Amino acid sequence: MPFDSVGNSANPTSAAQPGPVPMLDLRRQYESIKDEVNAAVERVLTTQHFIGGLELDGFERESAEYLGARASVGCASGTDALWLALQACGVDAGSTVITTPFSFFASVSSIVRCGATPVLADVDPGTLNLDPAKVENALRRARGQVRAVMPVHLYGQCADMDRFGQLAQKYSVAIVEDAAQAFGAAWRKKKAGTLGAAAGFSFYPTKNLSACGDGGCVTTNDEEVADHVRRLRNHGSRRRYYHEEIGWNSRLDAMQAAVLRVKLKYVDDWNQRRRIVACRYHGLLSSAGLVQADSQTVNAQAPIALLSSLPDAHHIYHQFVVRAWRRDELRNFLTERGIGSEVYYPVPLHLQQCFAYLGYKSGDLPESERAAKEVLALPIFPELREDEQQRVTAVIAEFYSR
Numbered sequence: 001m002p003f004d005s006v007g008n009s010a011n012p013t014s015a016a017q018p019g020p021v022p023m024l025d026l027r028r029q030y031e032s033i034k035d036e037v038n039a040a041v042e043r044v045l046t047t048q049h050f051i052g053g054l055e056l057d058g059f060e061r062e063s064a065e066y067l068g069a070r071a072s073v074g075c076a077s078g079t080d081a082l083w084l085a086l087q088a089c090g091v092d093a094g095s096t097v098i099t100t101p102f103s104f105f106a107s108v109s110s111i112v113r114c115g116a117t118p119v120l121a122d123v124d125p126g127t128l129n130l131d132p133a134k135v136e137n138a139l140r141r142a143r144g145q146v147r148a149v150m151p152v153h154l155y156g157q158c159a160d161m162d163r164f165g166q167l168a169q170k171y172s173v174a175i176v177e178d179a180a181q182a183f184g185a186a187w188r189k190k191k192a193g194t195l196g197a198a199a200g201f202s203f204y205p206t207k208n209l210s211a212c213g214d215g216g217c218v219t220t221n222d223e224e225v226a227d228h229v230r231r232l233r234n235h236g237s238r239r240r241y242y243h244e245e246i247g248w249n250s251r252l253d254a255m256q257a258a259v260l261r262v263k264l265k266y267v268d269d270w271n272q273r274r275r276i277v278a279c280r281y282h283g284l285l286s287s288a289g290l291v292q293a294d295s296q297t298v299n300a301q302a303p304i305a306l307l308s309s310l311p312d313a314h315h316i317y318h319q320f321v322v323r324a325w326r327r328d329e330l331r332n333f334l335t336e337r338g339i340g341s342e343v344y345y346p347v348p349l350h351l352q353q354c355f356a357y358l359g360y361k362s363g364d365l366p367e368s369e370r371a372a373k374e375v376l377a378l379p380i381f382p383e384l385r386e387d388e389q390q391r392v393t394a395v396i397a398e399f400y401s402r
Contacts (some may be wrong), residue, residue, distance in 0.1 A: 014380040021379050021388045023340025024206060028383035029270075033262060037212075040258035050254050059257040060217070062264055064117035065173060067193045069219040071226035074252030075233045078180040078202020081216035082110035084250065085198040086148060088218070088228035089174045091116050095147035098138050099178070100130040101127040101360075102368040103152045107178050108349045110200075116147070118358065118384040120350045124306030125296045128321075128375070129154050131367075132163035139171045153182035153192050155344070156208065156274075157309060161187040161195045168196070176200070180216075183209040184271045186314035193219035198229075203260060208269045208274070208318055211256040271316040273382035278317045278385065282306060284393040285322070290400065298325040298374060303400045305374075319344060323374040325400075333399045339392055342377045343386065 016078065044055060056074055064072035075081050091097055093115030099107050101120040111118040119142065121134040130151045135323065139146055149167065151159035161175075168175045175196030179185070182192040183201055193199040203215035218229045231238055236247030285291050285304055292302035303325035309315050321344065324330050334341050348368040349361035378392055 012303045018337075019391060020338030021340060021389075021391050022385075023342055023377070023379050024381050026205060026210075028381070032383075033266065034324075036262045037259055040262050041255060044255050044258050047254075051251055053254055055254040055257040055261065056252060059252075059261050059264070062261060063217060064219065065217055066264060066267075067189075067191045069194045070221045071219065072193075073218045073220075073226055073229045073233065074257060075229075076220060076250040076252060077214040078200060078204060078207075078216040079106040079110060080233070080248070080250040081200030081202065081218050082106055082150075082176075082178055082180070083113045084219075084229045084232050085115050085176050085200045085218045086110055086116070086150070086224075087232055088220075088225045089148060089151065089176055089197050091144050091147050091174075091176075094147050096142060097148045097150055097176075098142075098146055099150040100154075100368070101350040101365050102128055102345060102371055103154065103178065103349065104180070104345065105352070106180070107150065107152055108355065111150070118355075119146070120358075120360065120365060122367045124160075125367050125371075127154070127159075127310060128159060128307060128367075128371055129157065129159040132160055132167060135164075136167055139167065139173070141394065142155060144171075146171065146173050148176050148197075150176045150178050152178040152180075153177065153185055155307070155321050156181050156185050156316040158182065158185050158187040158192050158313045160310065160312075161295055162312070164196070174198075179219075180204075181318040182316065183207065184267050187318045188312050189314070194221060197222060198225050203256065208262065208271055208316055209263055212259050213256060215252050215256040215260065217229070217252065218353050249345065260284075269384040274317040274380060277380050277382070277384050277389065278320050280389055281320055281380075281393075284389060285396070287370065288393055288397045290393075290397060296323065298323050300325065304396070311350070317380060319377045320380040321375050323371070323375045324376045325374075327374050327376050330396065330399050334392075337395050339395050340379050343375060344377050345375075346372055348372050 060072045091114045095116035097111045098119045122129040177196045177199035179192040179199045180202035185192040197219040203211040232247040233250040236245035237243045290304040305323035
């Protein structure tokens with residue numbers, strides 16, 4: 001079906017019909033590729049080779065080629081991928097790493113797991129990605145004690161990697177990408193995972209490239225870093241029963257690798273369909289009079305604000321997130337009418353109880369704190385239908401018209 005510049009159908013359909021709209025429906029994707037997935041699983045079961053082997057080798061080779069990286073090293077989860085990437089880049093006890101408080105827990109817990117100290121800098125209010133200016137302020141205060149900076153490519157959009165690259169050179173720090181939500185995203189046509197010293201990806205079932213369980217990988221253009229990751233994921237060992245350092249058991253099993261090899265062939269198409277869904281949301285929400293152009297402030301007159309998309313970023317919309325006036329009330333209203341939604345993230349990491357020892361308090365990182373009170377993720381996945389998006393928009397409009 002053709003779309004105009006805002007992603008609307010060239011022949012608008014009738015008003016949205018009542019019905020539930022899921023936040024995510026993995027069954028629709030599976031139906032489209034189930035013969036290939038089932039054949040891949042059967043291949044592993046037939047060989048009875050479950051750890052390492054040809055499937056893992058194949059996925060590592062194919063994913064590295066797709067991303068344009070020298071190496072892709074599979075591991076057990078996205079959380080492990082971040083820890084492995086940091087550790088292999090020299091982050092250890094006594095190190096300091098700067099990252100964002102507005103992300104999933106693993107962004108900071110992976111730093112702590114290295115024995116390092118996280119320093120949190122606030123986000124840009126337009127994209128909600130880590131603000132390079134705030135990071136530079138933190139680097140100046142740290143006076144050479146920072147080992148790495150970890151920008152998070154939040155919701156599928158790369159952080160401003162030109163600025164972070166400049167900071168890496170100026171302050172001699174490693175850039176380790178948290179690309180957990182960004183498989184296929186790019187900055188100036190160069191894919192996430194190749195924009196720093198190393199990167200960590202997640203293949204959790206909700207991700208754009210997803211396994212049938214937990215999984216992740218580390219990518220890098222540095223062969224020494226890649227070799228270090230391979231040791232660390234295998235108990236710090238190159239050769240069985242001989243251990244050079246304390247590592248971990250963090251291997252990507254052959255079953256997950258086989259499934260990922262199937263899905264990798266389709267990820268570009270799925271990402272493009274997500275972009276169409278996002279573009280359509282922009283058109284529908286704007287046409288409904290719910291948004292004010294280029295504003296990050298929400299109020300009774302303009303209750304929905306759209307996040308910014310940077311011109312140099314190829315956004316793959318892992319999530320479609322807006323700012324919403326009376327967010328929690330809106331979410332309850334959507335839930336009552338069968339519309340899925342989620343809050344990513346309700347408590348910024350500097351205010352989490354387990355990180356109280358870092359000494360942050362409410363008000364220290366105001367943009368992250370404001371975002372936590374306003375963000376709302378709407379249903380998005382490649383198979384989401386236009387009539388379902390119309391339904392979502394109609395229910396949002398109904399809430400604000402009361």
